[in-house]
Amino acid sequence: MPKPLPFPEILTRVARSVGTPTYVYFERTIRKQIERLHGALEMVPHRLLYAMKANGHPQILRQIQTAGVGIDAVSPGELLLALRMGFRPEDVLFSANNMTTGEMHFAHRQKVLLNIGELSRLEAYGKAYPGADVCIRLNPQVGAGHHEHVITAGADSKFGIPVEFMPEIISVLEQHGLRLRGLHQHIGSGIPDPATLWDAVSVLLKQAAEFPDLEFVNLGGGLGVPYRPDESPLDLGDFASRFGDTLAAFSRTHDTEVWFEPGRFFVAEAGVLLATATTIKDNGDRCFVGVDSGMNHLVRPTMYGSYHEILNLTNPDGALRPYDVVGNICETGDRFAKNREVAEIREGDWLAILDTGAYGMSMASHYNLRALPAEVWVPEDNPAQFRVISERQSPAQLVGRIMREAVMPSA
Ligand SMILES: Cc1ncc(COP(=O)(O)O)c(C=O)c1O
Known part of the structure; x- marks a missing residue:
């Protein structure tokens, strides 16, 4: 049984209005995790810090x-x-x-x-x-x-x-x-x-x-x-x-x-990385699904062989089929999942990569000169009022920044 998809209607609205790739963070989950740990330690005089490297x-x-x-x-x-x-x-x-x-x-x-x-x-x-x-x-x-x-x-x-x-x-x-x-x-x-x-x-x-x-x-x-x-x-x-x-x-x-x-305990489960399936390549014995994200956005699968659940947000009830879900980076290791059963994926479907709130965006890079994902915050009191907390950078903005910051001999 795959993991349940958290707030599918909110995620769908984010994908539609903000686009992909986008990290979405749920305030509610972070609050609950902090409370869980405080609760477990209630008999011990304790203090909690957050390892901010996680996010x-x-x-x-x-x-x-x-x-x-x-x-x-x-x-x-x-x-x-x-x-x-x-x-x-x-x-x-x-x-x-x-x-x-x-x-x-x-x-x-x-x-x-x-x-x-x-x-x-x-x-x-x-x-x-x-x-x-x-x-x-x-x-x-x-x-x-x-x-x-x-x-x-x-x-x-x-x-x-x-x-x-x-x-x-x-x-x-x-x-x-x-x-x-x-x-x-x-x-x-x-x-x-x-x-x-x-x-x-x-x-x-x-x-x-x-x-x-x-x-x-x-x-x-x-x-x-x-x-x-x-x-x-x-x-x-x-x-x-x-x-x-x-x-x-x-x-x-x-x-x-x-x-x-x-770090991870507080924020990992609060994050979902939304990506769009851009390319289906059925090689007969293997079906690759290429997405508009990659190891530059979420390096954990490549770096540690980590598992992240991947769900089809657009076609959640589709028949399960095995896929290799791969990114758009020029590395064979740029793979989110190998031979993983996901509800049938079509080009254009939105995929939700779960539990990516920790060591996702904080380890992201511009490798291959690709821009970072946008980030969206879903407030607990009114999830429908989600808002963008980091704008998606365009390739032109990324290149412009690099050119501005470069130290080059004058022509
Ligand atoms: C000193 C220190 N404290 C806390 C953490 C947080 O670890 P975790 O995210 O697994 O809770 C790390 C992670 O590398 C760390 O180096």
């Missing part, structure tokens, strides 16, 4: 802010956007990977807490700002994730200071009088069972117990969402009943908050 559209950041959720920023650009959107510095954690010295000074000047995951960078920070507050990203040596490229802990991972280096960490902290406010981990992305997080959490809590003045432990993001029709949503209730009491007890005994910083 940094200002409209989404506005909703995140209104919900009282802070920001995990991983670059000066993300940091600046968060601050310009009105997040207070104390609501932002700066977790740049392999931070440059310039980025370090920049983030410090913005008065945000730096989350440092390399000993040499910690040393540099201590030398530059003795006595400063800091958070440390540990590698608990337990990783997990939907693909090997997104496992961010363990021996193979570049992230975090390996937990065995705790004596060295303590020595750098003491040498420069740095005040350790938080310990952090993020072990990977798209973790289907939160219980697998627990092995890593146990490592972190054991370390955290050694620091009496610690204000928080940040358990990172990584909560998975069901992309395939046969996958179930995370059982957060089960997580809460198995681990909630331990977290709550830790928090009480050590007077620390527990932080989570999901």
Whole structure:
């Protein structure tokens, strides 16, 4: 059974009035996901941040802010956007990977807490700002994730200071009088069972117990969402009943908050990428459906072999037929689905590619010099009042921008 199509009438109206390719985001889904996580953690004094790398559209950041959720920023650009959107510095954690010295000074000047995951960078920070507050990203040596490229802990991972280096960490902290406010981990992305997080959490809590003045432990993001029709949503209730009491007890005994910083969990299911089938190529043993989008708009299938449900918005009740749904980029890997059953597709049909709110537009590029999709926001209180939140760029605008920004010798 394919996944159900969310708000088919709204999506149809968007496709008709805005065109394709277009990302459509549903405010309602984001709100529900935030509430689900808060609900599951209600017995634990906790704080939520949003990993804005999942989707940094200002409209989404506005909703995140209104919900009282802070920001995990991983670059000066993300940091600046968060601050310009009105997040207070104390609501932002700066977790740049392999931070440059310039980025370090920049983030410090913005008065945000730096989350440092390399000993040499910690040393540099201590030398530059003795006595400063800091958070440390540990590698608990337990990783997990939907693909090997997104496992961010363990021996193979570049992230975090390996937990065995705790004596060295303590020595750098003491040498420069740095005040350790938080310990952090993020072990990977798209973790289907939160219980697998627990092995890593146990490592972190054991370390955290050694620091009496610690204000928080940040358990990172990584909560998975069901992309395939046969996958179930995370059982957060089960997580809460198995681990909630331990977290709550830790928090009480050590007077620390527990932080989570999901990206995907909040926004993935809120997004649909609409595309038009431009070309049907039936090669006998294989039927290719070419669409007006591609890996430059949604790279997850190409990069990770990720599954995204594809539904025919125009002909939802058509007979199921197997298709290879491919993009318009000059790469054989530019494929959204292989041998996938979809209700019969005709040229001109609108297709809905589901669960594309996270790591869709934020990973999009102009590869092949193709413009980015438009983006549309569907408000919860009146979905029919959807509005364009990013205009579709025309090829002429794209080329004009490149020519304007190019530095060329004068003729
Ligand atoms: C430090 C950090 N926190 C949180 C996240 C969010 O991960 P997810 O979107 O899987 O929740 C990431 C993703 O790469 C990350 O690097």
